[in-house]
Amino acid sequence: MTATKGLEGIVATTSSISSIIDGVLTYRGINIDDLAENATFEEVVYLLWYGKLPNRSELDQLTKDLSDNASVPAEVIEQMKLYPKDVNSMAALRTAVSSLALYDAEANDMTPESNLRKAIKLQAQLPTIVAAFARIRQGQEPIAPKSCASIAENFLYMLTGKQPEAIAIQALDKALVLHADHELNASTFAARVTVATLSDIYSGVTSAIGALKGPLHGGANEAVMAMLEEIGTADNVTSYINDKLANKEKIMGFGHRVYKNGDPRAKHLQKMSQELGKITGNMNWYNMSIQIEDIVTGQKGLKPNVDFYSASVYTSLEIPRDLFTPIFAISRTSGWTAHILEQFDNNRLIRPRAEYTGPSHQAFVPIEQR
Ligand SMILES: CC(=O)SCCNC(=O)CCNC(=O)[C@H](O)C(C)(C)COP(=O)(O)OP(=O)(O)OC[C@H]1O[C@@H](n2cnc3c(N)ncnc32)[C@H](O)[C@@H]1OP(=O)(O)O
Ligand SMILES: O=C([O-])CC(=O)C(=O)O
Numbered sequence: 001m002t003a004t005k006g007l008e009g010i011v012a013t014t015s016s017i018s019s020i021i022d023g024v025l026t027y028r029g030i031n032i033d034d035l036a037e038n039a040t041f042e043e044v045v046y047l048l049w050y051g052k053l054p055n056r057s058e059l060d061q062l063t064k065d066l067s068d069n070a071s072v073p074a075e076v077i078e079q080m081k082l083y084p085k086d087v088n089s090m091a092a093l094r095t096a097v098s099s100l101a102l103y104d105a106e107a108n109d110m111t112p113e114s115n116l117r118k119a120i121k122l123q124a125q126l127p128t129i130v131a132a133f134a135r136i137r138q139g140q141e142p143i144a145p146k147s148c149a150s151i152a153e154n155f156l157y158m159l160t161g162k163q164p165e166a167i168a169i170q171a172l173d174k175a176l177v178l179h180a181d182h183e184l185n186a187s188t189f190a191a192r193v194t195v196a197t198l199s200d201i202y203s204g205v206t207s208a209i210g211a212l213k214g215p216l217h218g219g220a221n222e223a224v225m226a227m228l229e230e231i232g233t234a235d236n237v238t239s240y241i242n243d244k245l246a247n248k249e250k251i252m253g254f255g256h257r258v259y260k261n262g263d264p265r266a267k268h269l270q271k272m273s274q275e276l277g278k279i280t281g282n283m284n285w286y287n288m289s290i291q292i293e294d295i296v297t298g299q300k301g302l303k304p305n306v307d308f309y310s311a312s313v314y315t316s317l318e319i320p321r322d323l324f325t326p327i328f329a330i331s332r333t334s335g336w337t338a339h340i341l342e343q344f345d346n347n348r349l350i351r352p353r354a355e356y357t358g359p360s361h362q363a364f365v366p367i368e369q370r
């Protein structure tokens with residue numbers, strides 16, 4: 001038995017949800033470029049769950065179901081008020097999502113109908129939790145979700161208490177479309193491993209949030225913004241990046257396990273970053289990002305991934321840096337739950353082997369003689 005480090009190139013499951021073939025990403029066979037330009041996040045959620053784009057009445061029904069389920073149990077909100085104010089936002093989200101299960105009478109019901117209902121609840125409630133957390137830690141009361149609004153609109157509304165501008169809603173909606181699913185990425189794999197034991201959907205999504213949190217995965221978007229802030233201005237980019245590369249340090253937001261010729265989502269986020277920079281009158285983050293890309297791609301051949309330009313996009317939308325990864329989680333809940341439903345559909349325990357590299361033929365030494 002020989003291990004493949006990081007399971008690179010190992011095909012661990014079949015799936016009909018999303019594919020990356022020759023660098024082209026599709027959701028249910030539809031190119032991400034077409035979805036980014038034309039679909040709303042709710043259409044994508046429907047596509048991921050049901051395998052086809054919704055017609056008008058199906059979309060209206062899903063939008064209503066999501067809106068009707070957006071309130072979070074009062075107990076969960078009360079518990080969030082007891083979290084330390086400076087807690088990591090992904091840790092807070094992971095804990096709150098785990099506690100949702102305690103207040104759902106059908107949490108352990110494994111029927112497909114119940115699991116779909118819980119997928120809707122999770123997708124609807126994550127934005128409410130993230131916005132509530134952001135307000136509670138500032139000593140503000142959470143704002144109840146409004147009815148008949150999209151997830152993008154509702155999230156921005158619950159975060160700020162103000163009706164968001166159309167351009168902000170559109171930008172966030174497109175970012176949600178771009179982050180919704182991505183084949184067998186680490187967090188989706190974690191979700192599938194968890195539920196393949198026939199554990200419940202809340203456990204699966206909680207595992208996934210834990211996996212997304214790390215800076216080699218979803219946490220990279222926050223790390224990118226931290227880097228941009230540390231660099232400060234365009235004048236400092238060249239020396240900062242050259243020093244990092246010379247020290248063999250990773251530049252966050254670059255590289256990918258699967259894409260070697262570039263992440264097809266990055267160009268959409270780059271365009272949005274530029275457009276939002278023009279609208280806000282602050283091109284600094286975009287200009288610095290372009291400069292960083294030139295150097296990293298020029299010297300290392302590494303291309304930006306989905307996390308690189310999303311950092312400046314969210315900053316232009318005035319979203320606090322530590323909510324970037326929770327927003328990724330809001331979007332990816334659609335993909336996680338689609339994969340969990342697919343796993344349940346044709347389940348087998350996921351249990352690979354390890355290549356043992358420890359000592360062998362060790363004699364047992366009684367404690368008195370150690
Ligand atoms: C949504 C997402 O999860 S997208 C990914 C988000 N993560 C990041 O942006 C973090 C930065 N990027 C990385 O750490 C990696 O590129 C990963 C984790 C995305 C992919 O990792 P792997 O497939 O395991 O590639 P690995 O880390 O082995 O890199 C291969 C080589 O490229 C280098 N490399 C990879 N990414 C980077 C980077 N961002 N900056 C500098 N060098 C890099 C590695 O140092 C390594 O070099 P070596 O062969 O000389 O040792
Ligand atoms: O697929 C991956 O390894 C990481 C990624 O880009 C994602 O999850 O969107």
